[in-house]
Amino acid sequence: MSDTKDSDSDSGTGRCAGCMESTSEKFRGFLNFLWNPEEKTVLGRGGKSWGRILIFYLFYYAFLAALFAVSITIVLGTLDPNEPRFQTRLQAPGLSIQPKLDASIKRTSDVIFTAGQADTYTQYTNTLTEFLKPYKENQATLNNCTNGKVKINQQYSMEKPPPSCRFDLADLGPCRNEPYGYDVGRPCIFVKVNRIIKWYPVGFTDLSKAVGNADSNAPPLKDVLMARNRAYDPNRMYVSCYDVTSGNQTYLNTAAGVSANTMYYPEDNGIPFKYFPYYGAFLQKDYMTPLVAVQFNKVTRNVDVRVRCKAYALNIQDNERMRIGYFTFTLRVNE
Template sequence: MPAQNKDDGGWKKFLWNSETKEFLGRTGGSWSKILLFYLIFYGFLAGIFIGTIQVLLLTLSDLKPTWQDRVAPPGLSHHPRLDKAELMFSPDSIETYLEYTKAMREFLSQYYVEKQDDAMQFEDCGDQPQDYKNRGDLESDIGVRKACRFSRAWLGPCSGIDDRHFGFGIGKPCVIVKLNRIVNFRPRPPTSNETIPEEAQHKVQPNVIPMHCTNKKEEDAGKLGEVKYYGIGEGFPLQYYPYYGKKLHGHYLQPLVAIQFVNITLNTEIRFECKVFGENIYYNDKDRYQGRFDVKIAFKS
């Protein structure tokens, strides 16, 4: 018992020593100094952190990403989006393409006419290819910019207006294609036919970025059948560019191109590739969506 009392007394004395006025081995003056030191130390660290963040924010723009090198411009994408880049269906079985057509209807819902009624946000830019629609510099004080209307009726039988199944139910499937949005990017049409396949050279015209789809493998030549294109100039018209970003162009609608395979070979897997052509459009074999994409399609009877 005496030893236990001695230990208890030692512990209590360390916690508070009434003789030396020490708490946990330190006097009030000592605690004040060490607390002041850590207050200044961590305050200095916090100041450095806040200062670097403020300097970083000064280099960023609210209107345009500082760095846009994640994907080299521009990316070409399609709807329906496919996890395995495979489009497998049978016209006699709605279950095989129901997911595709549902995704296409959801995507095109933003192109409904009634959603483009606001004259403060939208304007008519014509149904023929025209030059860039300049709405001022990105950093100017103009504020929110108008966007060109795009009627899904221009996509013909691939619009989903008359055929809710986008041709899948009759063996003539459609795919909707778009160029990805890049702030202040102006795609330039090709100025010559040197880099364009011979079968696509007739598509070169002013004020439009042409697109062409064909079989990717030589052994599939002729199996893809006729491919029809719908949209303004069967490509991406320049009047829809540039895009001013979400803050100034949150209601922006990209121009679309619809492709339809009207007599694809039955019971055969075919990989087709679509590419856009332009002076500042590039391709990379490591990136399947840089300026192009390819999809495997199989029409089973």
């Protein structure tokens, strides 16, 4: 029995020694592959071989870089710096509102506060003040355009840029100064139409067509104008904000149907066509998007009200999927 154990131990020791020798040989072979002092090769290649392959790849990658540079130059040469080549997804503008809180605070357009408690609405009033700063700075520099019609069929360039019309902040009425009605529970918001290069609104020739579709459920424009005793101007794009929670606007106006309790500034709640079209930041660096201020004076307290704001123009078709024609947010005034 003892002889058997000794024999097994000797065989195990022999196998271990063989493993060490095999590993050592492999390691020496690897080092020899990295640098062979006898053949003067590195990674199996001599100096001439490495020289040829380096020259080949140098010219190869230089060719690819030149081809890429030429391709980019050709493509950029065909692009107009003033506007995108394709705007197929931007046939009509969407709407947006302010205040829209910054992501550092809470990225949302919902307006929820308590009347009379400054700590609940300061974030909104600060946002509106910051938003209006560029408008105030450009009051004295931009053109006071008097023609209310669309500027179309005109050629502009850097030498002859299109006029940028001044938006008069006085037209915003009580919504032009802090605290924008939030202190008394009558909040103001600013509605604007998103910019689309060379797009301009078209007025209605038949006011019966100025209605929202199933996506927006907007009230007819004639009802909006009638509630404020305003005549329709075909050279204006109108804005209306309405309650889609109650179905009859009672939460927003404390009255059924379209009500004068929701105020609009400018007082005709329309955007003159003189601000359109927009020709892009390259030609109109000082362009300021026109605004409509909306003040909600009779909001039902302690209720989440889904408010929807719509722009009326013949070439704006409401589309929920593309977010065209209207904007929806939540308004809640607590007390």
